[in-house]
Amino acid sequence: MISKIAWRNILRNKRRSLILITSIVIGVVAAVLTDMFSTGMMEQMLTNQISADAGYIQIHKKGYQADPILENSMTDPQTVDNLLIAEKDSLDFSKRLRTFGLVSSAYNSSGVSIVGIIPDQEKKITTIWKHVATGTYLTSQENQVLISSAIAEKLHAGLGDKVVIMASRLDGSIGSEACRVVGIYETFDSGFDQTHIYIPLQIVEQMLSAQNKVSEFVIAPKNQKDVSGIVARLRLELDHSYEVMSYEDMLPLFVAQIKIYDSTMFILYLIIGIALLFGIINTMLMAVMERTHEFGVDMAVGMPNRKIFRMILVEAFFIGVIGTAIGMGISYVSYLEFASTGWNLAAFSESLKSFGAGTTIYPVFVMSSILLKVLIIPLATVAGAVYPAVRAVRLHPVEAIRAT
Amino acid sequence: MNVNDMNSEIVRVENVGKVYDDNGIPVNALHGINLTVAKRDFSVIAGPSGSGKTTLLNIVGTLDTPTSGNVFLDGENIADKKRRELADIRLKKIGFVFQAYNLNPVLSALENIEFTMMLRGIPSDERKRRGLALMEQLGIGELVNKRPNEMSGGQQQRVAVARAISNDPRLVLADEPTANLDSATAAKLLDLMEKLNHENGITFVFSSHDPQVIERAHRLLILKDGQIISDKKN
Ligand SMILES: Nc1ncnc2c1ncn2[C@@H]1O[C@H](COP(=O)(O)OP(=O)(O)OP(=O)(O)O)[C@@H](O)[C@H]1O
Ligand SMILES: [Mg+2]
Numbered sequence: 156m157i158s159k160i161a162w163r164n165i166l167r168n169k170r171r172s173l174i175l176i177t178s179i180v181i182g183v184v185a186a187v188l189t190d191m192f193s194t195g196m197m198e199q200m201l202t203n204q205i206s207a208d209a210g211y212i213q214i215h216k217k218g219y220q221a222d223p224i225l226e227n228s229m230t231d232p233q234t235v236d237n238l239l240i241a242e243k244d245s246l247d248f249s250k251r252l253r254t255f256g257l258v259s260s261a262y263n264s265s266g267v268s269i270v271g272i273i274p275d276q277e278k279k280i281t282t283i284w285k286h287v288a289t290g291t292y293l294t295s296q297e298n299q300v301l302i303s304s305a306i307a308e309k310l311h312a313g314l315g316d317k318v319v320i321m322a323s324r325l326d327g328s329i330g331s332e333a334c335r336v337v338g339i340y341e342t343f344d345s346g347f348d349q350t351h352i353y354i355p356l357q358i359v360e361q362m363l364s365a366q367n368k369v370s371e372f373v374i375a376p377k378n379q380k381d382v383s384g385i386v387a388r389l390r391l392e393l394d395h396s397y398e399v400m401s402y403e404d405m406l407p408l409f410v411a412q413i414k415i416y417d418s419t420m421f422i423l424y425l426i427i428g429i430a431l432l433f434g435i436i437n438t439m440l441m442a443v444m445e446r447t448h449e450f451g452v453d454m455a456v457g458m459p460n461r462k463i464f465r466m467i468l469v470e471a472f473f474i475g476v477i478g479t480a481i482g483m484g485i486s487y488v489s490y491l492e493f494a495s496t497g498w499n500l501a502a503f504s505e506s507l508k509s510f511g512a513g514t515t516i517y518p519v520f521v522m523s524s525i526l527l528k529v530l531i532i533p534l535a536t537v538a539g540a541v542y543p544a545v546r547a548v549r550l551h552p553v554e555a556i557r558a559t
Numbered sequence: 560m561n562v563n564d565m566n567s568e569i570v571r572v573e574n575v576g577k578v579y580d581d582n583g584i585p586v587n588a589l590h591g592i593n594l595t596v597a598k599r600d601f602s603v604i605a606g607p608s609g610s611g612k613t614t615l616l617n618i619v620g621t622l623d624t625p626t627s628g629n630v631f632l633d634g635e636n637i638a639d640k641k642r643r644e645l646a647d648i649r650l651k652k653i654g655f656v657f658q659a660y661n662l663n664p665v666l667s668a669l670e671n672i673e674f675t676m677m678l679r680g681i682p683s684d685e686r687k688r689r690g691l692a693l694m695e696q697l698g699i700g701e702l703v704n705k706r707p708n709e710m711s712g713g714q715q716q717r718v719a720v721a722r723a724i725s726n727d728p729r730l731v732l733a734d735e736p737t738a739n740l741d742s743a744t745a746a747k748l749l750d751l752m753e754k755l756n757h758e759n760g761i762t763f764v765f766s767s768h769d770p771q772v773i774e775r776a777h778r779l780l781i782l783k784d785g786q787i788i789s790d791k792k793n
Contacts (some may be wrong), residue, residue: 156677158668163665452661455622456675456722457650459643552622556661 157462161470168442175438176478181531182431183482184489186424188526191490191518192498193420197413198283198519199343204409205402206282207342208351210373211382212246214389215406217398220405225254225325225363229397239372240391245381248374249276252359256322258302258352260310267306267352269322283340283353287407290314290338296355300334303348304341312336320354322363332360340487354368428535435539439471443543450547451555460548467544468537473534479529493518568634569730569762570596570619571627576626577614588614589785592628596764601756603765606782607780612766613734614761615782619764620653620732621645633729633793650678654723654761656733658791660715662707668718669694669703672725673674679726713744724755730762731755737769749775 165172205211213220214235219227229235232250239248252271257264275295278284283301284292293299300318302310312318314336321331334354342348360366376385382401389399403410443450453463497515577589589611596602596619604612605638617623618630621637630637632648640648649655662671672690694700699717707715716736723731733752737745749771755761765772773779773793781789 156674156683159670160663160665167665322592404731448661449663452657452663454646454655454679455620455649455655457646457653457726458678459646459650462678553617556622556657 156465157505158469158473161377161473164442164446164470165473168445171438171442172474175435175474176481178431179475179478179532179536180482180485182427183479183528184485185487186427186528187483188489188518189420189423190218190524191486191520192516194417194521194524195517196521197416199516201402201406201409201413203343203517204406207286207344207347208281208283209402209405210375211402212374212376212377212386212389212399214372214374214393215370215398215400217396220350220398220400223253223370225323225365225368225370228252228266228365228368228370230368230369232372235369235372235393235397238389242385242388242491245280245378246374246376246385247276248372249273249280250372251277251371252356252363252365252368253370254322254359256320258300258306258310259318259319259321260312263305263309264310265306265309265349267350268349269320269359273356277353277373280373283342286342287338288341290336292338293353293355294337296357298332298334298358299337299355301338301340301353302336303347305345306352307336307339314339316464320362322353324363330364332358332362334358350388377449397476411466415436432535432539435471435536436542439467439540439543440546442470443467443547446547447550447555447558450550451552451558454550454552454554464544464548469539471536471540472533475533478536479532482532483525483529489552490518490520494520567597568595568598569598570594570764571631572615572619572632573629573631575615575618575625575630575751577618577623578626579614588783589618589625592785592787594740594780594787594790596730596762598762599756599760600761600778601753601776602778602780603767603776604780604782605766605768605773607768611780611785612782614785615733616734616766620655621648636676646660648673651726652729654726654728654731656716656719656723656731656736658735658738660707660712660719660739662715662718664707667704667706668699668710668714671707671718672721675722676727690721690725693725694718697721711744712739713741713748716740716744716748720748720751720755724759724761727759728761730764733763733765733767735767735769736765737767737772742771745769745771749765 216227216229239246250273254269256267256269258267272293287301287374293301300320302312302318307313310318316336317333318336319331319333321329324330360368374385376382386399386401393399450463494517497517499515572592572594575589575592579586579588592615605614606612614623618625624638632652637645637648663674666674669687669690672693673686675687676689691703694703697717697720699714699721702710702718704712708758710718737748740748752763753775756763765776767773776793779789779791779793780787
């Protein structure tokens with residue numbers, strides 16, 4: 156009967172209940188969509204980083220990650236090669252030799268990271284081949300180079316043009332190769348684009364007189380869930396002269412950034428939550444104070460304070476549940492709407508590019524975060540009714556009855 | 560006073576005073592009130608407006624506390640009781656009828672009557688059965704599903720009486736119950752309460768300046784400036 160009374164009181168002032176429910180719905184939708192899209196954006200940033208260059212797992216000579224110079228490259232890659240070939244049912248891999256150097260045209264030059272790759276193998280690990288905007292991906296072991304549109308622009312170089320690539324060798328002399336631009340790529344990450352060029356591994360070896368040297372083995376597990384398992388296995392197999400790193404080890408700044416972002420989000424939710432809470436407190440207080448006379452009568456007929464208290468909380472709980480249900484419904488429909496097409500942020504694409512997320516954000520449905528909200532929001536609504544309920548039970552029965 | 564009198568007494572008011580604080584100005588609403596009400600009594604407290612009738616009923620009904628003096632209900636001093644215990648006393652022993660009916664606007668007539676039974680923890684089936692029987696007995700059977708705003712004042716007041724007696728109280732306190740009713744309706748309401756007094760043995764204490772009420776009362780107390788100036792059998 157208490158719930159019947161609570162329900163009828165909700166229906167009694169439809170406008171106010173509607174305002175309360177609407178503000179909860181807005182809070183729920185805002186929180187859920189922000190959550191879905193920010194998780195989506197973060198995951199995209201991470202997978203873009205992983206798939207564009209880093210791969211899920213890398214193996215280096217110990218110390219390379221901290222100081223990625225030529226001197227720190229592996230001198231006997233064969234051990235690792237054999238080990239990875241033995242694992243080929245569970246992973247794909249490729250090797251790279253990379254160094255810092257200069258790429259120049261007649262017009263300008265640019266300091267870059269020169270990445271020597273085995274084109275066919277690299278294709279299985281990273282997506283750089285998908286980002287070729289004009290021309291082609293590297294097609295042979297000839298003197299070819301893949302540069303980004305940003306570098307092309309800086310060098311005033313186009314498809315078919317020759318550029319000179321220079322880097323210092325281990326003995327301190329300078330090696331150089333002239334390569335023809337076969338393709339121009341563009342990833343989601345403009346910072347990355349400005350600093351990376353790709354040429355065949357053999358050409359880098361030739362330029363640096365560094366035959367049979369490898370900076371990094373890049374590994375893609377066939378199943379993404381196996382990353383930590385494979386890392387553990389490889390660490391066991393390889394001695395301490397190697398380092399086996401997962402993307403989390405390689406992109407610590409990035410992982411930290413996501414964590415910082417998460418806590419920023421938490422603060423945002425807290426602010427939304429507190430604003431919502433005060434809205435609820437205020438509106439519930441109005442609803443309760445308007446019924447002062449009724450509470451006085453309830454007290455007179457012997458209704459104990461705890462039941463009056465509970466009746467008010469039940470009312471808030473119903474409102475919270477209705478608001479949460481509608482909010483979740485709207486969120487889910489929007490999720491379905493955006494899940495396949497994504498949210499096109501082309502209008503902000505420049506700023507997003509430097510962020511490395513891509514221009515279309517796909518929402519991610521995180522069950523645990525939804526469930527948390529489903530639990531918390533009705534409870535928060537109830538919490539918002541506590542103060543009004545306290546005010547109601549503190550009323551003096553006689554004065555309450557005198558109130559109109 | 561003999562033992563018999565003690566047993567037949569339901570309310571005892573001893574030297575009660577009430578001072579209200581009206582924005583810092585003390586208002587002496589009652590002083591030196593001494594009063595006993597016998598079981599099955601049917602008394603009226605009359606007196607001019609502002610004489611303290613409502614204040615006295617509220618204090619007897621445990622809704623308000625006296626500034627001085629003591630009130631005993633069934634021999635128990637209510638000053639010793641906690642808020643929770645007082646609510647329980649009101650629930651089980653006292654029924655209130657107000658001048659303004661004061662039914663719950665979101666509940667139907669039957670639900671208003673059931674409400675106080677619900678507070679006592681009476682199961683739904685029994686509540687309904689007793690509520691319907693009571694409404695039948697009071698001649699308001701046709702109002703079962705009506706909300707207060709669909710009822711006349713007299714109908715609302717009869718529902719309020721049904722609510723007041725639904726938990727078989729020992730005592731019903733009615734503060735100017737007929738003030739908003741026309742005399743024919745008031746007469747019917749009084750018939751009803753007289754019948755409940757006779758048949759169910761419920762003690763009634765009214766406050767009223769309605770001559771009809773005064774005429775029917777067995778005992779008439781007159782209050783003036785917070786003091787009882789006359790107390791006689793009618
Ligand atoms: N809450 C209050 N604060 C201050 N003064 C009050 C309060 N309630 C009542 N009074 C004063 O106490 C006195 C007694 O009031 P009370 O309401 O008991 O009289 P009453 O006999 O019931 O009058 P009426 O016939 O108008 O209902 C009056 O002077 C009134 O102004
Ligand atoms: Mg009065």
